[in-house]
Amino acid sequence: FSSYFDTTGIDDLWQPTPVSWIMPALASCPPWLTATDNTVAVRQCKHPDVAALCELTGQPLISTSANPSGMKPATSALQAHRHFHGRVDMILVNDAYSSWRPSSVRRYATQQVIRT
Secondary structure, three states, rough: OOOOOOOOOOHHHOOOOEEEEEEEEEEOHHHHHOOOEOOOEOOOOOOOHHHHHHHHHOOOOOOOOOOOOOOOOOOOOOHHHHHOOOOOOOOOOOOOOOOOOOOEEEEOOOEEEEEO
């Protein structure tokens, strides 16, 4: 992801609970990945299948949140399926790694908490 955002201090992002970090996007980051304020959300995933897929491809995984804009987050695989049926390629479910709680959201530059 070094072509999408500045990875300086990326190792400091790791948290024991899911956190999505709002990072300033680089000019090389595709516009369809950025928010209107030219930022990109980044989250390290503990799910072993997701980590293996990223390792295998050597690329980050780009995905949507489990909540379409304006809707409550999905709290089960069935709700995620209902939200995204026909709009995503895959919903990966592994109950050992799926808490079905939304991640907290923080701005990396300021550590401001957007959502807990």
